Amino acid sequence: xxxxxxxxxxxxxxxGRIKNKQGRRGVxxxxxxxxxxxxxxxxxxxMNLHFTWELHNKPGDxxxxxxxxxxxxxxxxxxAGLDTANINYLGADIExxxxxxxEIYAFNEPTVVIIPAGLPHGPTVTKRIYSPKGFGFxxxxxxxxxxxxxxxAAGDKNIKTKPIKxxxxxxxxxxxxxxxxxxERGKLNTARFTPEQLxxxxxxxxxxxxxxGPGNADHLTWxxxxxxxxxxxxxxxxxxSKPGIWHRGxxxxxxxxDEVLVFVGTDPNHINYLGAxxxxxxxxxxxxxxxxxPSVVICPAGLPHNPIVVxxxxRPYAFFSIGLSGxxxxxxxx
Amino acid sequence: xxxxxxxxxxKALNIAAMPRAPQGQASMNMFRNTGNADSIYWLNGRxxxxxxxxxxxxxxxxxxxDWHPxxxxxxxxxxxxxxxVGLDxxxxxxxxxKMQYYLGxxxxxxxxxxPSVIVAPAGFLHCPSVTLDVTNPIGYSFFIIxxxxxxxxxxxxxxxxxxxxxxxxxxGGGGGRKAPMNSSFGTKRVHVSEETAxxxxxxxxHIKPLKPNTMTSHRLTAEEKAQxxxxxxxxxxxxxxxxxxxxxxxxxxxxxxxxxFCWGIHRQxxxxLRGPGxxxxxxxxDEVLIxxxxEPSNIDYLGAxxxxxxxxxxxxxxxxxPTAVICPAGLPHSPIVTRxxxKPYAFLLISLGATHETNYVD
Numbered sequence: 001x002x003x004x005x006x007x008x009x010x011x012x013x014x015x016g017r018i019k020n021k022q023g024r025r026g027v028x029x030x031x032x033x034x035x036x037x038x039x040x041x042x043x044x045x046x047m048n049l050h051f052t053w054e055l056h057n058k059p060g061d062x063x064x065x066x067x068x069x070x071x072x073x074x075x076x077x078x079x080a081g082l083d084t085a086n087i088n089y090l091g092a093d094i095e096x097x098x099x100x101x102x103e104i105y106a107f108n109e110p111t112v113v114i115i116p117a118g119l120p121h122g123p124t125v126t127k128r129i130y131s132p133k134g135f136g137f138x139x140x141x142x143x144x145x146x147x148x149x150x151x152x153a154a155g156d157k158n159i160k161t162k163p164i165k166x167x168x169x170x171x172x173x174x175x176x177x178x179x180x181x182x183x184e185r186g187k188l189n190t191a192r193f194t195p196e197q198l199x200x201x202x203x204x205x206x207x208x209x210x211x212x213g214p215g216n217a218d219h220l221t222w223x224x225x226x227x228x229x230x231x232x233x234x235x236x237x238x239x240x241s242k243p244g245i246w247h248r249g250x251x252x253x254x255x256x257x258d259e260v261l262v263f264v265g266t267d268p269n270h271i272n273y274l275g276a277x278x279x280x281x282x283x284x285x286x287x288x289x290x291x292x293x294p295s296v297v298i299c300p301a302g303l304p305h306n307p308i309v310v311x312x313x314x315r316p317y318a319f320f321s322i323g324l325s326g327x328x329x330x331x332x333x334x
Numbered sequence: 335x336x337x338x339x340x341x342x343x344x345k346a347l348n349i350a351a352m353p354r355a356p357q358g359q360a361s362m363n364m365f366r367n368t369g370n371a372d373s374i375y376w377l378n379g380r381x382x383x384x385x386x387x388x389x390x391x392x393x394x395x396x397x398x399x400d401w402h403p404x405x406x407x408x409x410x411x412x413x414x415x416x417x418x419v420g421l422d423x424x425x426x427x428x429x430x431x432k433m434q435y436y437l438g439x440x441x442x443x444x445x446x447x448x449p450s451v452i453v454a455p456a457g458f459l460h461c462p463s464v465t466l467d468v469t470n471p472i473g474y475s476f477f478i479i480x481x482x483x484x485x486x487x488x489x490x491x492x493x494x495x496x497x498x499x500x501x502x503x504x505x506g507g508g509g510g511r512k513a514p515m516n517s518s519f520g521t522k523r524v525h526v527s528e529e530t531a532x533x534x535x536x537x538x539x540h541i542k543p544l545k546p547n548t549m550t551s552h553r554l555t556a557e558e559k560a561q562x563x564x565x566x567x568x569x570x571x572x573x574x575x576x577x578x579x580x581x582x583x584x585x586x587x588x589x590x591x592x593x594x595f596c597w598g599i600h601r602q603x604x605x606x607l608r609g610p611g612x613x614x615x616x617x618x619x620d621e622v623l624i625x626x627x628x629e630p631s632n633i634d635y636l637g638a639x640x641x642x643x644x645x646x647x648x649x650x651x652x653x654x655x656p657t658a659v660i661c662p663a664g665l666p667h668s669p670i671v672t673r674x675x676x677k678p679y680a681f682l683l684i685s686l687g688a689t690h691e692t693n694y695v696d
Contacts, residue, residue, distance in 0.1 A: 243604025
């Protein structure tokens with residue numbers, strides 16, 4: 001079992017729990033998440049990254065009184081459903097404003113909104129909720145800590161205070177997650193690949209012996225930098241429900257850039273519940289770590305990690321990863 | 335990953351391959367055209383199991399007829415269980431064969447067509463074993479659990495030929511290798527025929543049906559809970575990889591033998607037993623855990639990948655071939671996690687005590 005050399009690379013998400021029953025400035029924003037985690041770079045062993053995990057179940061403005069704001073770093077807002085049988089179901093109508101013009105972009109399916117550094121954005125409003133479970137949301141922000149400047153009425157005079165209808169100027173920053181659909185109902189989404197790419201995958205699988213294990217995703221989407229307006233970022237979102245190993249035929253691997261692997265539950269009422277027990281190996285020594293609470297596994301560039309083995313699942317769980325490169329270069333370690 | 339400290343406790347079943355026959359002759363040719371095994375491994379404490387007072391076999395069977403023509407009945411100096419099991423993962427009570435077995439000096443005939451264990455105390459005359467019919471198109475399996483390190487048989491049949499005697503005595507294959515079975519031959523031979531056999535019920539209690547009975551198949555009674563002890567206490571419960579078809583027989587079910595065994599076909603990945611802590615436990619007696627495939631055409635195919643932790647250090651070992659894991663008394667072992675399954679696989683636990691006392695260490 002673990003000798004704890006790498007224990008600091010696994011953190012329970014509960015260390016970032018935000019109790020915001022009262023909301024910002026003592027005012028409860030109606031659409032804000034009741035349950036939310038925020039992990040900053042200081043929680044992530046100094047990574048140039050912070051992220052949130054939030055469970056939303058009410059309509060309304062997410063941040064009353066803040067509205068338009070900017071960050072000096074890029075970030076992605078990932079709106080994901082909690083219907084573990086259908087990764088394309090969000091269960092809500094969302095509007096978010098982008099640009100100094102505050103163009104309104106509306107969507108009702110799982111979506112990532114890409115916010116380049118310095119782009120004014122907000123407010124975000126949940127117009128309606130259909131899903132009895134609400135929906136999940138995470139921010140992946142390319143900075144160790146949040147830094148926000150409010151604009152609009154309280155700041156920059158150039159920023160409109162009234163959102164306007166979309167002209168399509170920022171439409172390229174709003175991407176449905178289905179654009180990256182890789183696995184659906186446990187099967188590879190072959191439509192995503194050209195015949196040449198498929199042949200290449202098959203050839204590589206034959207050579208390496210790698211194939212999907214029984215613990216792998218039921219549904220999974222994976223967006224790369226090219227899908228994310230050229231950001232040095234790649235994002236995974238997926239649902240998992242079965243025990244067993246994630247990948248057969250391979251051991252540990254490394255990436256040349258940092259990444260975090262985030263395991264979260266799908267019980268809308270209990271953000272601290274994972275519903276599964278998972279083991280992962282870290283380091284060239286294959287130190288094994290086991291967790292059964294929502295957790296982040298921090299994988300600095302070059303740190304061997306995997307395999308991942310799911311011991312049991314009581315309730316389907318979700319997984320997202322944030323890799324700090326547009327491509328996801330992976331090298332087998334053993 | 336494993337440092338190998340406990341590697342010597344994991345034995346691939348194929349280390350006990352039967353000696354090869356001379357070129358041009360099939361191995362096991364003594365038993366061709368009989369009901370005996372198509373393929374078999376037989377491990378013993380002397381050569382393979384770190385000195386444990388145990389020898390056990392695992393094999394696949396499709397043939398009809400007497401298993402050892404002319405050689406039986408026979409006796410051993412130790413007690414043993416002869417276990418007939420089916421290979422259909424959906425029908426745990428289907429053997430797929432019809433068997434006839436002779437028990438005792440009375441040559442009492444018994445027939446059965448369900449998975450069953452025959453208990454043969456030390457010195458108890460048993461066999462011939464005759465396969466009357468095989469109804470499952472892939473056959474069935476059979477294993478022996480014998481409580482002796484050195485497999486030893488005394489053959490009492492009056493039909494053994496001089497050639498057979500010579501073959502069995504030279505069965506080590508030369509080169510100083512010991513014979514897989516120490517064979518001797520009775521001076522007073524027994525003739526088996528319609529006339530010498532009997533049809534009584536003296537030994538009915540030596541044949542027990544195997545019916546799923548573990549904690550995965552039903553809610554345990556207080557008595558059953560006591561049998562499993564700590565395994566079912568403190569929130570411990572079956573994990574997804576456990577089968578609901580397992581059969582667990584204790585000494586009290588086996589005519590008081592100092593053995594308990596569990597048999598089942600598993601098909602799901604995941605951890606075997608859920609519960610608090612890290613899941614390592616010890617027993618006050620030796621135990622062997624055997625992972626075997628259910629593909630009769632290839633006895634060396636497991637069809638799954640399984641990890642088991644050994645020692646207090648939780649050294650992890652990965653099993654992907656049919657393997658026996660030796661757990662000497664007091665050695666912490668577990669958890670067991672099945673990583674993937676391509677084909678349902680068989681699991682046999684043999685514990686060298688009448689009860690199954692378990693103590694968790696972490």
